[in-house]
Amino acid sequence: MRPTSASFGTKAKSVMRHRATWIGCAMLAIVAPHLLPAATMGALDLLRGPTAFIDPSEMAQDNFPGSAFFYAEGAFDPAPGTTVAQSSKVLALSNGPAAIAAPFRGLTAVDQYRATNCLTSAIYYEAGNEPDDGQRAVAQVVLNRVRHPAWPNSVCGVVYQGSERADTKCQFTFSCDGAMARMPNSASWARARRIATEALAGAVYAPVGLATHYHTLAVHPAWASSLTPVAVVGAHIFYRWQGMNGTARAFSVRYSGRELQAGPSPRVFVPTQGVVPPIAPIIALPSPFSSPAMQEAAPAEALPQSTIRPEFRNSGRPLPDKSTRKI
Structure with missing residues (x-):
């Protein structure tokens, strides 16, 4: 008796199911090692509850080079019978x-x-x-x-x-x-x-x-x-x-035994080249028109001009006598 097309279809479906099963098992074998730790950690988090303590070493913003050593449990706790000064890591x-x-x-x-x-x-x-x-x-x-x-x-x-x-x-x-x-x-x-x-x-x-x-x-x-x-x-x-x-x-140098200083050295300030000091010198060089004779001979436009604002130029002068003041 010849096999019908229906029997061929049933066998093909069976083969496809077996292949799918083997592919699924292979994928599970590859992915499972990566899923198990995460699932375990998730289960532990559920057991600990929402208020569980989070290890600071797991938080990126709380880390610095070598922080894992100090985040170890009891890293700063002194040994029994010792003080903080005596304990060390x-x-x-x-x-x-x-x-x-x-x-x-x-x-x-x-x-x-x-x-x-x-x-x-x-x-x-x-x-x-x-x-x-x-x-x-x-x-x-x-x-x-x-x-x-x-x-x-x-x-x-x-x-x-x-x-x-x-x-x-x-x-x-x-x-x-x-x-x-x-x-x-x-x-x-x-x-x-x-x-x-x-x-x-x-x-x-x-x-x-x-x-x-x-x-x-x-x-x-x-x-x-x-x-x-x-x-x-x-x-x-x-x-x-x-x-x-x-x-x-x-490390072969011998200790000199001579201590010539007892504290920090005096500060040395090196001025920056080309920078004008913020405060003008108190004693300035004499002006070429400082003598009365030179002032008379010099033209008016050559004389140093006042830098005082006009409204303040009379500041400091004595007030006029009240008897001569016009009403």
Whole structure:
């Protein structure tokens, strides 16, 4: 018996259904991995309810470079039994040698006193609100620069380098932006001074290694991409030089022990060329018609003309006598 056209149509429909089923399964296998996480997150959102807490790290406008480290759960919570000053968060970014453990001794008591004060100022104004580790890291950067040929070989020279600039482009901005005009908090100053004294006595903060630069995580300066990130300590990220300048061999300069300055350098203002001063000089050059003889000989049109408005030219003259005033 020959198959009819109806049986052929039934078989064709069956084949089409099988093909559609296989195509659907293949598409589901491809799309499912992408849909499951979203569905899971949606289900979690429904379980948490409309007032659920939203992680700040998920909000683009609340992020900054390195913010994920600080949005971690309990990132700022001190460890049990410790104070805020003792707690810290350190994130290692690269391995490298630590600085040499050696004291920085001034040649005289005055030199030692100045070195301590200068390093205390750097710690206080750069990391006054940081935990002890954050302050030790800043102190280590200052002392690393003292031993590197790219910077002065004195503590105060490094701290106040460029403080004479009027464009706030000094090495440590607190030394030229007016921050030192504020009276320091006595308790915070005492803590910074303790950290400075320990660092000058030879204590090394190893997590930042040979770092010579740092900046807060809220900014990303142009020079950061040319250096090697070492660690994140508190609110700062620390960098070291790349190549030979960042190796232990480069930090070979000996501390001079001589502190020739105790604070910021005097400001140097460089006048802009070609700009007329806004105030005329008080003493002017004598006019060629200043003598009476020259005034008589000179034509009237050559004499200096008055610049006072007509209605004010009689200002200051005595009033006429009332007896002679016409009514």
